[in-house]
Amino acid sequence: MIADIDAKLLLGTDQEERLAPLLTEVRRDPATLTRHVARAARVVGRGPGPYGHRVEDVARARLLLAACETLGPQAAADVVAEQYGSGDADERRAVLIALPALDAGPEGIGDAAVPVVLDALRTNDTRLVAAAMGPYAAEHLPDDAWRHGVLKCLFTGVPLAAVAHLEARRDAELDRMVRALADERRAAGRDVPDDATRLLAR
Amino acid sequence: MRIFDPHIHMTSRTTDDYEAMYAAGVRAVVEPAFWLGQPRTSVGSFVDYFDGLLGWERFRASQFGIAHHATIALNPKEANDPRCLGVLDVLPRYLEKDGVVAVGEIGFDSMTDAEETVMVRQLELAGEHDLPVMVHTPHRDKVAGTRRTLEIVQQVGLPPERVLVDHLNEKTVDLVDDAGCWAGFSVYPDTKMDEDRMVAILERRGLDRVLVNSAADWGRSDPLKTYRTGQAMLAGGYTDDDVDRVLWRNPVAFYGQSGRLLLDDGSLDATVGASAADFEGNTLQRGEPVGLA
Structure with a gap:
């Protein structure tokens, strides 16, 4: 359901090289998503990224997009809710950052991820509020x-x-x-x- | 004096404490998951608690310039309640997360079979997730509990340098030193250890593999006991470098074995409290003060 990756969700060459095997693994076995998202900062990198977002946010968002790319809107929304619910604050922010890409095109998730955004807006964590x-x-x-x-x-x-x-x-x-x-x-x-x-x- | 408190329950403390800790030199803490005073009755209650340790509490600490990490486990007391045993099934998810630097607090409370089973499983989980372990020793029958704890650690086969045995005193420190594990001491206003006895133990066994913590929680405790122990060390003739070793470099060495400490002292991968997070092209500092109106 994802046509093109927004330029803001790209990383530097070295970081893309470290991310690539994780993307392959998540496409092969979506059950590995939670684990790879949790480890993403330690494997791919951490800190300000080349195009606006932080490196770990982009890595985690891309893994989520990879897990959803063959799914229909409702199944993708279920993965989003699951990934948000099981994530720590950093992982939840990455889910929020991935939402515009998940919403793109005729097979986008539409309103189905609104509950996740409302949850983030109920927190007092400014990083989540801003991303929401x-x-x-x-x-x-x-x-x-x-x-x-x-x-x-x-x-x-x-x-x-x-x-x-x-x-x-x-x-x-x-x-x-x-x-x-x-x-x-x-x-x-x-x-x-x-x-x-x-x-x-x- | 820069201070890393390797055991403090900040969810039970106020923002005044965070301010006083920062003023005294505390720049990093580890908050172990523990008992809440009121027994829990479901796994969901633990899930919300663990999420709070890795979410809101971490953010709250960063507002006061303190890097917050956690250890995650099913504590010994609640290991005895069958309704809580499902916590073991959710632990693998938490033990992969960035802010988690050890499995803990595990150990004994009343030395039951259930406590032992849960301790063994969590020692195995530490190996599976490549994390060090933080072990609580019992308040009652402490010497026997410490001895049995060390036997179990050896049986499971974890390297002793990856195991911290905490809440020690004059009667248990030698057992832990002989086993090659890290020795943890909780300095309290009127139980466990006090500052002067702590200095006496340091003079006797040296500064290797030793951690000093406040273990401050909702009981009578003092989040500045690390600082006061540093003062007592200086008064006892130790140098600033000795104090830095005990109160900063030792906890960094122990918890650094996780590969997941995030400190802004320049010695490790720096993120928390220091660098800018970028939102839609707008720079927002992590830890920016929040109006809780």
Whole structure:
């Protein structure tokens, strides 16, 4: 179900060489996915990657895509839920990063991974909250959940630039909520987040 | 003074503790999975606890500039409850994860057959997942429990340098030293060890293969006991380098055998608390303070 790998999900040559045998193994035996995802950072690498995402995030996302590439939408969504549920925080972030690629094309997973995004938005882990508000959330989250996701970014200090398609999805209700946050902060004598001020000025 | 507390239960501690620990020089901790005071009744309760150790607690520590690692196991007390034995089936998944640096705490509580069976299986799991082991010694009948623990370790065949035997005292340290395992000491306000007795043991048996921890939890305990032991060592004539060896290099050497320590002291693969995580082209520091409003 995956046509092309987004450029953001590519790694450097050495890292791709270390990832390749893991991808082969997961395609041959999808039951090895959980183990290879857990070990991915130790095998492929860790730290900032060449095209935006971290190396370990990309490696784990690619393994998930490999496990899903011959599956239909519902079966892929089941693998996503299983992998998210069994992962630690880093592994869960990689699942979130893989969602736009899993959603691509006519055989994409559609709304089926929304519960995973909502779970991430219930945490207070900024790494998960930021990853949850990517292009998949912009496309599939219901309005109320998406607005609260944006507000949670402002509350927890996640830069609003992490919110995909913010201007396209922004509406009067979100603006009202952000204005209310700013009013509350000013009433308490606290700083209004710069991103809130900037959003309201646009 | 840079401090690595090799045994502390941070889920039971406050953010004030994290701040005080950082101020005293604590930059890394290992949090062993243990009993929660209230017995658990299902495997799901353990799964959420293990996920918390590897998820929220790790993130919480990073907010205070402290690298957090965990050891994962079914503890000896709950090994006696048949409802909890399914935990052994979920352990292999956790023992592959990045933040897990040992199998632990395993060992004896009341020295039952069930405890022994579960200990043996988890020693085998340590071998299968290439991890060191952290063994708790019982509070009651400690000498007999320590002796039996060391016999079992030898029977299973784990290399002694990959085994830490913890909560030792004057009566059990020689048994562990003779076996070639690492000796762990928990320094407490009024039980287990205190700072001055700790220094006396160090003077007698030297600084090799020894770890000092606060084992702070929800009981009466003090997360700065590592720091206070360092102060007592200096007062007793030890050098700064000796203190660094006991409170930093020794725990790094023991848990480093896992290949999974993530520290930003430059000596190991650096990630936690130091480097930038990149989200959609926007740099967000790991450990950035979170408003928990």
